[in-house]
Amino acid sequence: MSKNNTITVLNTEVKIKAIDQNDFICLTDIAKSRNPDHPDDLIRNWLRNRNTLELLGIWEQLHNPDFNPVEFDGIRKKAGLNSFTLTPKQWVSFTGAIGITSKAGRYGGTFAHKDIAFEFASWVSVEFKLYLIKEFQRLKEAEQKQLGWDVGRQLTKINYRIHTDAIKENLIPAELTKQQVSFVYASEADILNMALFGKTAKQWRDEHPNDKGNIRDYANVTQLVCLANLENLNAHFIQQGLEQPERLRILNNTAIQQMKLLTEDKAVKKLQ
Template sequence: MSKNHKIEVQGIAVWVTKINEDDYISLTDIARQKDATRSDYILQNWMRNRSTLEYLGLWEHLNNPDFNSIEFDGIKNQAGSNSFSMTPKRWIEQTNAIGIFSKTGRYGGTFAHRDIAFEFASWISAEFKLYLVVEFQRLKKEEEDPGKLTWNFQRMLSKVNYAIHTDAVKEKLIPQILNPHQIKYVYADEADILNMALFGMTAREWRTLNPNEKGNIRDMASIEQLVVLSNMESINAMLIHNGMTQAERLKQLNEISISQMTSLLQANGLKKLK
């Protein structure tokens, strides 16, 4: 992939750039999905949310040894008040953040590491994030082997069309509400917390039920389930950071997975891809 590369997401051009082998995606372009004329305003609204700041702060703690935690604590304490506002420039200057940056010129705008960009896309629209993730994956596959690229976006989605057009399959894909016994059960692996929330079983339980299947429980997941799983990974990290117990996190993640799967399966955009 070149330094700057454009992908097409639901008719919107989204620029991707690479810095030190990490991919950064234009938040300015993503914001245009919600309002093409007020992208800066949309981005500022997202950044003034306390949950957004907690996620950004956690990402910086994990990836940036020079992150200014003292300034971050001050910002977090102000979040939620009516007078509070936050811009990318202020965030970068006050916390020495590296997950977001702004630049001018032909490929200008506000960019963010893909982890953060996908989080922003979720806030904009779960459906839009699905298309963004798929197009980004296509770009990465093209980067790995441009001479053998045979993957096609429309063809890939056609494989799941039958699954998203019948109520019976929708009911099968949407996660079940966990019972109190399942919620209280302690799982050794954090990955199985996500598996339980989304699939209703652990990786070992799935293997027991499917001894002849190749791969694992996540290899058999639908595109929609993988998008929700990606969302839950970042949400779970934030919940752990906030000190929430495992049982509380499992209950909340299960509720989130049900809500997001329902939203994705009802997305009008997917219904049109026949």
Template structure:
């Protein structure tokens, strides 16, 4: 569940059948509550819109019941609740949820139509804030994908070290030293210093050198991990691997700086 703020009103959104639904219950705070919702739902234009939407997206929509409802829509004596609409027609565009986060929710297409009934201004702000939410979700997905890629590359890198550089008889403490040493090969190739050198130069900072890396640096570092695992498997000595990785880092950072915002920090990489 996520929330958006529209004209100082907090509105919940949920996922249902992999689709986005927006809380009509929350949106009603901008108007007159349930009575206002009933008027919207009994309106003939609303019923026709809901019916068309269901016919397009819902193969189980009860068209026979819909025709009965449509014939009565707009009459002064006619009343229709969201629950009755769902039960009679097997509709999926409007749903009700019980419990702590309960209420009436509508598919975003329908919620935008309901927002127009509240006011054109409310609809514009609702669409804007909902799109902002979707943009933030996409950024989060992109960052998650980068993290998963980094994890995979890290596993490939450590496996290459384990299979090629660590003798079976080595104790755990010395094994850790080998891993740290190879991590520093990447640090020197990318940042020009080891992890310890960075800590000595930045005693006031928490974390490690990679915690302060830019997105471009992290992308490049992930690529270096993959390349170093290949070099290790090929049996290249550490000194040669370091030289090659450093040249790749310089080249890739120049490319990344050209395809992203030119104000992004570009470290002054030099050949080691």
């Protein structure tokens, strides 16, 4: 996921950040849903609970080879006493825990691994936990779709280099000017656009005067995968010496066939 995200759960904004490729959810924000003025008090009360400490200890033993079990046993024995208090920073400092992080300041707060955060949310409010999970899952699905689009776009860029190299080696005589060379590249790019989208880059821009970018920036994952395949094929056809009209005909037929297959593929549909 991206470095920082925010989701809205029952009118409460909850921050999420990535730490070592794991999702950490802000306990401070969750606590604000119940106690907006003193959210840290709620977190400390949760940490005083023996069941909470059992949960945290087991989680750390499963995921943290540097967890200090001796210090943990000492803390667990004190749990339940009226005099027992524990802050997130103390928990991390004493035991070497990695499931919770806490930082003071305007942009700080207490964050916990999603496994732990969901348990805290349940302690605060079962209803809040269920909505938190729902919004978190929605965020992850959106990220998966974006990831699929990014992968497809990068694949297209890589194959475009193969495509342009084939143009340079086979279609551009040494005596052409830079302007003429650019025209050849644009012409070949539009062969791919025509084969897949049925229009040139200029035609698309004329139809979408207010949109930024180009026609390929608005392609979906299926189209990007197909476009990457067409770029490879066109590079091969150029090297074989096929004329533009013949290449366009073959590429268009290929695009039709591939799009039919790709739009029916379940794995690709998940990335849409």
